[in-house]
Amino acid sequence: MRKALTIGCLARTAGVNVETVRYYQRVGLIREPRKPPSGYRVYPPEMVDRIKFIKRAQPLGFSLQEIADLLELGDGHCADVRVRAEEKRAQIQQQITDLTALKTTLDGLITACQSENDTAYCPIVESLAGKQA
Template sequence: MTIGRLAQAAGVNIETIRYYQRRGLLVTPRRPLGGVRRYSPETLARLRFVRRAQELGFMLREIAELLKLGDSSCKETRAIAEHRLTDIEARIRDLQSMRATLGKLIRTCRAGNQPPCPIIASLERNTKK
Protein backbone atom coordinates (compact mmCIF):
# COMPACT_ATOMS: atom_id res chain seq x y z
CA MET A 1 0.00 0.00 0.00
CA THR A 2 1.10 3.59 -0.50
CA ILE A 3 2.05 5.87 2.38
CA GLY A 4 -1.30 7.63 2.07
CA ARG A 5 -3.22 4.39 2.41
CA LEU A 6 -0.97 3.27 5.26
CA ALA A 7 -1.65 6.54 7.08
CA GLN A 8 -5.39 6.22 6.51
CA ALA A 9 -5.47 2.58 7.64
CA ALA A 10 -3.60 3.44 10.84
CA GLY A 11 -5.46 6.69 11.49
CA VAL A 12 -2.32 8.84 11.44
CA ASN A 13 -0.89 11.65 9.37
CA ILE A 14 1.66 10.93 6.62
CA GLU A 15 4.14 13.14 8.47
CA THR A 16 3.74 10.90 11.52
CA ILE A 17 4.86 7.93 9.44
CA ARG A 18 7.84 9.86 8.14
CA TYR A 19 8.74 10.92 11.68
CA TYR A 20 8.58 7.31 12.88
CA GLN A 21 10.82 6.34 9.98
CA ARG A 22 13.39 8.98 10.97
CA ARG A 23 13.25 7.68 14.55
CA GLY A 24 13.85 4.12 13.35
CA LEU A 25 10.46 2.80 14.45
CA LEU A 26 9.39 2.04 10.89
CA VAL A 27 11.46 0.97 7.92
CA THR A 28 11.37 3.10 4.79
CA PRO A 29 10.82 0.76 1.85
CA ARG A 30 12.89 1.16 -1.28
CA ARG A 31 11.42 3.21 -4.06
CA PRO A 32 11.35 1.22 -7.29
CA LEU A 33 12.89 2.98 -10.28
CA GLY A 34 10.30 5.58 -11.30
CA GLY A 35 7.77 4.11 -8.89
CA VAL A 36 6.09 4.65 -5.57
CA ARG A 37 7.15 3.09 -2.27
CA ARG A 38 4.88 0.29 -1.14
CA TYR A 39 4.27 -0.60 2.49
CA SER A 40 3.51 -4.11 3.66
CA PRO A 41 0.77 -5.31 6.02
CA GLU A 42 3.59 -5.93 8.54
CA THR A 43 4.40 -2.21 8.47
CA LEU A 44 0.76 -1.43 9.22
CA ALA A 45 0.82 -3.88 12.14
CA ARG A 46 4.01 -2.27 13.47
CA LEU A 47 2.53 1.22 13.08
CA ARG A 48 -0.56 0.14 15.01
CA PHE A 49 1.71 -1.34 17.70
CA VAL A 50 3.50 2.01 18.04
CA ARG A 51 0.24 3.94 18.29
CA ARG A 52 -1.24 1.54 20.87
CA ALA A 53 1.94 1.71 22.95
CA GLN A 54 1.73 5.52 22.86
CA GLU A 55 -1.88 5.33 24.04
CA LEU A 56 -0.64 3.35 27.04
CA GLY A 57 1.84 6.10 27.84
CA PHE A 58 5.06 4.62 26.47
CA MET A 59 7.57 7.11 25.12
CA LEU A 60 9.03 6.60 21.64
CA ARG A 61 12.43 5.51 23.00
CA GLU A 62 10.66 2.89 25.12
CA ILE A 63 8.61 1.76 22.15
CA ALA A 64 11.80 1.34 20.13
CA GLU A 65 13.15 -0.87 22.92
CA LEU A 66 9.92 -2.89 23.04
CA LEU A 67 10.12 -3.42 19.29
CA LYS A 68 13.72 -4.63 19.61
CA LEU A 69 12.77 -7.03 22.40
CA GLY A 70 9.76 -8.43 20.58
CA ASP A 71 8.04 -11.20 22.48
CA SER A 72 11.29 -12.93 23.44
CA SER A 73 11.99 -11.17 26.74
CA CYS A 74 9.00 -10.83 28.99
CA LYS A 75 11.23 -9.91 31.96
CA GLU A 76 12.77 -6.90 30.19
CA THR A 77 9.43 -5.89 28.72
CA ARG A 78 7.85 -6.04 32.17
CA ALA A 79 10.64 -3.84 33.59
CA ILE A 80 9.97 -1.19 30.93
CA ALA A 81 6.22 -1.38 31.61
CA GLU A 82 6.77 -1.13 35.39
CA HIS A 83 8.91 1.96 34.91
CA ARG A 84 6.21 3.54 32.73
CA LEU A 85 3.54 2.67 35.32
CA THR A 86 5.58 4.35 38.07
CA ASP A 87 5.82 7.50 35.95
CA ILE A 88 2.08 7.45 35.21
CA GLU A 89 1.24 7.05 38.90
CA ALA A 90 3.46 10.04 39.74
CA ARG A 91 1.72 12.12 37.08
CA ILE A 92 -1.66 11.09 38.49
CA ARG A 93 -0.60 12.26 41.95
CA ASP A 94 0.59 15.57 40.46
CA LEU A 95 -2.69 15.99 38.59
CA GLN A 96 -4.72 15.24 41.71
CA SER A 97 -2.73 17.87 43.61
CA MET A 98 -3.28 20.41 40.83
CA ARG A 99 -6.98 19.56 40.82
CA ALA A 100 -7.27 20.13 44.56
CA THR A 101 -5.39 23.44 44.37
CA LEU A 102 -7.47 24.73 41.46
CA GLY A 103 -10.66 23.63 43.15
CA LYS A 104 -9.72 25.53 46.30
CA LEU A 105 -8.84 28.65 44.29
CA ILE A 106 -12.12 28.48 42.37
CA ARG A 107 -14.12 28.10 45.60
CA THR A 108 -12.26 31.08 47.08
CA CYS A 109 -12.93 33.12 43.96
CA ARG A 110 -16.65 32.29 44.05
CA ALA A 111 -16.86 33.42 47.67
CA GLY A 112 -16.32 37.04 46.81
CA ASN A 113 -15.99 39.52 44.06
CA GLN A 114 -13.42 41.73 45.69
CA PRO A 115 -10.05 42.44 44.12
CA PRO A 116 -7.50 41.06 44.11
CA CYS A 117 -8.67 37.90 42.38
CA PRO A 118 -7.43 34.95 44.49
CA ILE A 119 -6.47 32.96 41.40
CA ILE A 120 -4.35 35.76 39.92
CA ALA A 121 -2.87 36.56 43.34
CA SER A 122 -1.88 32.91 43.82
CA LEU A 123 -0.24 32.72 40.41
CA GLU A 124 1.66 35.96 41.02
CA ARG A 125 2.84 34.72 44.42
CA ASN A 126 4.21 31.52 42.90
CA THR A 127 6.11 33.33 40.13
CA LYS A 128 7.89 35.76 42.46
CA LYS A 129 9.80 33.06 44.35
Protein backbone atom coordinates in the same frame (compact mmCIF):
# COMPACT_ATOMS: atom_id res chain seq x y z
CA MET B 1 -8.62 -7.29 -4.55
CA ARG B 2 -8.70 -4.97 -1.55
CA LYS B 3 -6.62 -1.87 -1.74
CA ALA B 4 -3.14 -2.33 -0.33
CA LEU B 5 -2.17 -0.31 2.72
CA THR B 6 0.38 2.00 1.15
CA ILE B 7 1.90 4.84 3.06
CA GLY B 8 -0.69 7.41 2.06
CA CYS B 9 -3.55 5.17 3.01
CA LEU B 10 -1.88 4.30 6.30
CA ALA B 11 -1.32 7.94 7.12
CA ARG B 12 -4.88 8.91 6.27
CA THR B 13 -6.34 6.08 8.32
CA ALA B 14 -4.17 6.83 11.32
CA GLY B 15 -4.79 10.54 11.04
CA VAL B 16 -1.25 11.70 10.46
CA ASN B 17 0.81 13.19 7.67
CA VAL B 18 2.66 10.94 5.25
CA GLU B 19 5.83 12.76 6.18
CA THR B 20 5.22 11.89 9.80
CA VAL B 21 5.15 8.19 8.96
CA ARG B 22 8.43 8.56 7.11
CA TYR B 23 9.86 10.45 10.04
CA TYR B 24 8.87 7.69 12.46
CA GLN B 25 10.59 5.21 10.18
CA ARG B 26 13.71 7.31 10.02
CA VAL B 27 14.00 7.49 13.79
CA GLY B 28 13.25 3.80 14.18
CA LEU B 29 9.90 4.17 15.92
CA ILE B 30 8.15 1.97 13.39
CA ARG B 31 9.57 -0.59 11.03
CA GLU B 32 9.78 0.17 7.35
CA PRO B 33 8.41 -2.77 5.38
CA ARG B 34 10.72 -4.39 2.88
CA LYS B 35 10.55 -2.61 -0.43
CA PRO B 36 8.93 -4.85 -3.02
CA PRO B 37 10.41 -4.94 -6.54
CA SER B 38 7.68 -2.61 -7.71
CA GLY B 39 8.78 0.08 -5.34
CA TYR B 40 5.66 0.85 -3.28
CA ARG B 41 5.82 -0.38 0.28
CA VAL B 42 2.82 -2.11 1.85
CA TYR B 43 2.14 -1.84 5.58
CA PRO B 44 0.54 -4.40 7.87
CA PRO B 45 -2.87 -3.32 9.20
CA GLU B 46 -1.70 -3.25 12.84
CA MET B 47 0.49 -0.34 11.90
CA VAL B 48 -2.56 1.90 12.02
CA ASP B 49 -3.09 1.21 15.71
CA ARG B 50 0.57 1.55 16.44
CA ILE B 51 0.61 5.04 15.01
CA LYS B 52 -2.61 5.95 16.77
CA PHE B 53 -1.03 4.79 19.99
CA ILE B 54 1.94 7.03 19.40
CA LYS B 55 -0.32 9.98 18.79
CA ARG B 56 -2.25 9.36 21.97
CA ALA B 57 0.81 8.76 24.11
CA GLN B 58 2.50 12.01 23.15
CA PRO B 59 0.12 14.40 24.90
CA LEU B 60 0.49 12.25 28.01
CA GLY B 61 4.02 13.55 28.24
CA PHE B 62 5.98 10.76 26.60
CA SER B 63 8.78 11.53 24.19
CA LEU B 64 9.10 9.45 21.05
CA GLN B 65 11.98 7.62 22.68
CA GLU B 66 9.84 6.76 25.70
CA ILE B 67 7.05 5.63 23.43
CA ALA B 68 9.51 3.43 21.57
CA ASP B 69 10.45 1.89 24.91
CA LEU B 70 6.81 1.22 25.77
CA LEU B 71 6.14 -0.35 22.41
CA GLU B 72 9.17 -2.54 22.75
CA LEU B 73 7.83 -3.80 26.06
CA GLY B 74 4.56 -4.68 24.37
CA ASP B 75 6.32 -6.38 21.52
CA GLY B 76 7.61 -8.77 24.13
CA HIS B 77 11.25 -8.71 23.24
CA CYS B 78 11.66 -9.78 26.77
CA ALA B 79 14.93 -10.19 28.62
CA ASP B 80 14.43 -7.37 31.12
CA VAL B 81 10.82 -6.61 30.27
CA ARG B 82 9.67 -7.02 33.84
CA VAL B 83 12.15 -4.58 35.30
CA ARG B 84 11.60 -2.00 32.61
CA ALA B 85 7.84 -2.36 32.85
CA GLU B 86 8.04 -1.78 36.59
CA GLU B 87 10.05 1.39 36.05
CA LYS B 88 7.57 2.68 33.53
CA ARG B 89 4.70 1.82 35.81
CA ALA B 90 6.24 3.82 38.64
CA GLN B 91 6.77 6.77 36.35
CA ILE B 92 3.19 6.60 35.16
CA GLN B 93 1.92 6.34 38.72
CA GLN B 94 3.78 9.55 39.55
CA GLN B 95 2.20 11.28 36.58
CA ILE B 96 -1.23 10.15 37.70
CA THR B 97 -0.56 11.44 41.20
CA ASP B 98 0.56 14.82 39.91
CA LEU B 99 -2.36 15.16 37.56
CA THR B 100 -4.77 14.20 40.30
CA ALA B 101 -3.36 16.91 42.54
CA LEU B 102 -3.71 19.43 39.76
CA LYS B 103 -7.25 18.34 39.10
CA THR B 104 -8.16 18.67 42.77
CA THR B 105 -6.85 22.21 42.73
CA LEU B 106 -8.92 23.03 39.69
CA ASP B 107 -11.94 21.58 41.47
CA GLY B 108 -11.28 24.07 44.21
CA LEU B 109 -11.01 26.94 41.79
CA ILE B 110 -14.21 25.92 40.11
CA THR B 111 -16.34 25.60 43.23
CA ALA B 112 -14.94 28.69 44.94
CA CYS B 113 -14.29 31.02 42.10
CA GLN B 114 -14.82 34.14 44.16
CA SER B 115 -11.09 34.02 44.85
CA GLU B 116 -10.05 36.45 47.57
CA ASN B 117 -6.91 36.57 45.58
CA ASP B 118 -4.71 39.60 45.83
CA THR B 119 -1.76 37.91 47.38
CA ALA B 120 1.26 36.33 45.79
CA TYR B 121 -0.17 32.95 46.76
CA CYS B 122 -1.18 30.84 43.80
CA PRO B 123 -3.21 27.68 44.42
CA ILE B 124 -2.21 26.16 41.09
CA VAL B 125 1.46 26.40 41.87
CA GLU B 126 0.81 24.86 45.28
CA SER B 127 -0.74 21.78 43.71
CA LEU B 128 2.58 20.51 42.41
CA ALA B 129 4.62 21.90 45.25
CA GLY B 130 6.47 18.67 45.81
CA LYS B 131 9.48 19.42 47.92
CA GLN B 132 11.56 16.90 46.05
CA ALA B 133 14.00 19.30 44.41
